[in-house]
Amino acid sequence: MIDYxxxxxxxxxxxxxxxxPGPDLLLIGSYSSKQGVKSGAAITLGIFVAGILQTLFVAFGLAKLLTxxxxxxxxxxxxxxxxxxxxGLKLIQQWYAHGVASAAPVQSVNKSGAQLFLIGMLNNLLNPKALLFFALFLPQFTHNGADIFLQILTLGFILIFVALLINLALSVVFSIAGKKLANKFKIGRYVDGILGLLFITLAGRLAFSSEQGA
Known part of the structure; x- marks a missing residue:
């Protein structure tokens, strides 16, 4: 058992x-504000599944392969x-085709729940820093008096369930805020372009980030 x-x-x-602030929060905030709370929840579930896989990777020692x-x-x-x-480039292309090339505002094409789930999951699994963070963070709260494998699993599942609840709550908050901002500033037709820039920012952040830390 873990040390309570x-x-x-x-x-x-x-x-x-x-x-x-990080890639997960950016994704949840972006899609929740654009497509509503269900979209944020879909991304959150993808992140949750990725967290399960990362916990198993750490428990079985597979994360050490990255080092x-x-x-x-x-x-x-x-x-x-x-x-x-x-x-990012695909979203910017979509924004240009549906928003700029047309004089009249056009409703952007929303992604399905399955697509958003996959985006949330890949956001974690394709980020080596996330897995390395799990490998460095969880063992700090273990002790020698019990099976390390079970301790890692327990702590990992506590972490991802806490993240699940918080991210679902944030999805609601971002969804409400997004509706108010869209109605007030009429930015709906530019959301795809904004999201595209955010994804390109994520790409740059990942490409130029250090392998140290999370």
């Missing part, structure tokens, strides 16, 4: 990590960078 004396500190750390074989980390980073760059 460290649980309050662990939960506080989980909360801070989830609400800190033992640096080329794996480089390859994963390249895949993530190209994926986000492709999404």
């Amino acid at each position: 004396s460290v649980l309050p500190m662990f939960l506080a750390a989980c909360f801070i990590l989830v609400v800190s 033992i074989i640096p080329m794996l980390s480089v390859a994963l980073k390249l895949m993530g960078t190209l994926y986000f760059l492709w999404l």
Whole structure:
């Protein structure tokens, strides 16, 4: 079993990590404000599944491969960078075709729940820093008096369930804020372009980020 004396500190750390600005929060905020709370929830579920996989990777020691074989980390980073760059350019192209080339505002094509789920999951799995963070963060709250494997699994699942609840709540907040801003500033026709720039920013952030830390 885990050491329950460290649980309050662990939960506080989980909360801070989830609400800190990053790719996950950016995705949830972007799509929740554009397509509503269901879209944010779909991305959140994708992130949740990715968290389960990352916890299992850490528990089974697979995350160490990224440090033992640096080329794996480089390859994963390249895949993530190209994926986000492709999404960003596609959204900008869609914005130009539906928003700029037409004199009248055109309703942008919303992504399905399955597409958003996949985007949320890939956002984590194609980011080597996320997996390395799991590998560095979770063991800090383990102790030698119990099975390390079970401790990692327990702490990992606590972390991803906390993230699930917080991200669902943030989806509601961003959805409400997005509707108010869209009605007030009439920015709906530019959302695809904004999202495209955000994805390109994610690509650059991943490409030029250090392999140290999360």
